[in-house]
Amino acid sequence: MSASVTRHLPKIPLERRTLHWGIGAGAFAYFVYLLWLFDFDRIFTGLPKLWVIVRLMIDWTLFAEWDHAELIHSMAETVAMAFLGTFLATVLALPLGFMGARNIVPSPVFRFMTRRLFDGCRGLDQFIWALVFVRAVGLGPIAGILAIMVAETGILAKLFAEAIENIDTKQVDGIRSTGAGRLAELRFGVVPQILPVMISQALYSIESNSREATILGLVGAGGIGLRLSERIQINAWDQVAYVIVLILITVAAIDSLSKWLRLRLIGGPAARG
Amino acid sequence: MTAGGHTLQLFEQRFGALRRARRTESIMLFVILVLLFAVSAVWTDFSPTQILAGLPRIGEYFEKLFSIQPGRDTPPVAVLSWAHVLGGIKEPQSIAYWFYRLDVYAALLWQTVQMAILATVLGYSTAFALSFSAARTLTANRTVVFLTRRLLEVLRTIPQVVLAFIFVWPFGIGPLAGILAIAIHTTGALGKLFSELNENADLRPVEGIKSAGGSWLAQMRYGVVPQMLPGFLSYGLLRFEINVRSSTIIGFVGAGGVGQELKRVIGFNIYEEVSAICILILLIVIAIDLLSARLRHRLIGAL
Incomplete structure (x- = not known):
């Protein structure tokens, strides 16, 4: 069924399609570059430490002393x-x-x-x-x-x-x-x-x-x-x-x-x- | 005559009463405002004398900006002339001289803009993903809607500078903490706007896809997204403008960008560098606003 539907869709010219894919690929490459530039792998080393902070945050046992x-x-x-x-x-x-x-x-x-x-x-x-x-x-x-x-x-x-x-x-x-x-x-x-x-x-x-x-x-x-x-x-x-x-x-x-x-x-x- | 006089009298009476009521209301509002003002002023020790005491120091800033100290112990000499201010980079304290570290600032500003780009992309994607389950008309499960909405609310209410300050501890000093903080705030802010857009979506395409046996995901992808894309993109660009501003200040807590440098030069009282960085921030913010306004108009026209 889906094949018959696609057949009736207007065809996008090849150069337009190539352009769209090119822009998409460029944007994606830039995104990956930014992730690399800002050391996003540090998230994985940081997350356990963040978890420790979150655990300390929800411990309100000393509430009366603040x-x-x-x-x-x-x-x-x-x-x-x-x-x-x-x-x-x-x-x-x-x-x-x-x-x-x-x-x-x-x-x-x-x-x-x-x-x-x-x-x-x-x-x-x-x-x-x-x-x-x-x-x-x-x-x-x-x-x-x-x-x-x-x-x-x-x-x-x-x-x-x-x-x-x-x-x-x-x-x-x-x-x-x-x-x-x-x-x-x-x-x-x-x-x-x-x-x-x-x-x-x-x-x-x-x-x-x-x-x-x-x-x-x-x-x-x-x-x-x-x-x-x-x-x-x-x-x-x-x-x-x-x-x-x-x-x-x-x-x-x-x-x-x-x-x-x-x-x-x-x-x-x-x-x- | 008597009937006319009676009507006129009635009119005068009612008009007077209305006027009096309105006047009392205005006076009451005014009194409340003055009271609030007084309470706030006392609470914050706000007094004109303290402001007046501070004003000379603003003058001092400009005085230092436009004067040279010939020797280490000699008093500064004011040099205020057009020839000097517009003089070349070799002339100390001329406007060109303020920017003597332009290469450093340019690199930092570029980093700031890139931080904003990445934070906007990350926040936009998360907000996009969450916005469908936060829309009442699209998601049947009330609990899911309620929880998503509260989550978005919390994400956008925590100040992003505070978030960045906290993130500096686990993720270290540098742009990463700032990007994450801005991305989280963006998720909250855009998620709300997107979900409101989604709620205004025309439901007929959704029902069409549903009747053809499409799953919930297919209904959202082919029924809602095509209608809403221009709105999403234009909100995203607006948010990008805001995020550029935010990333200029997020460096104050050590989270990267030009803010870190600005904090340093303000701390050391390097007045010409403070002026240079402030002017550059202004220029970049205005440039991005103009660029994004252009893009938005084109997008709305194109889609």
């Missing part, structure tokens, strides 16, 4: 860092977003510069910014907050600028026709249209930044990451597992909270204007 107060304090600090960083970034990104939008600022040179500024903030990872700010303002959560702020400003400003470019101009025209000033035009013509985007984006950012902020402590920028790195360095694997579980629980809690808030603020009948 410093729970310190860990939970750091976890709360992480969430506070994420909130503050995102909050400040939202506040900063709003005017920057206006400056980067084509329909608000007609000058292409100015817009090009603001857009590249966003790219610069966004292109470097939060983690690198944290390292830079640790040198500038010292160890502690402030470096983390500033790192989140700078990286997030780049992301949010770009999104806001795009949202502003896509607004419906009729509302703005309406406000203008009443003889309102430029500021009133922005406030009542533009802001109400982008507010839902802003709120949902800001909530989503708080969510993702609380994930990201858990690692900022690894470079000394405050939060749970510092505790985690201390415990990894002294090979206290049981506590490492505990901290990871704490992170998983916190992130899940924030996810559901922000989902609820988003529905409440945007989806409900009390959608703000």
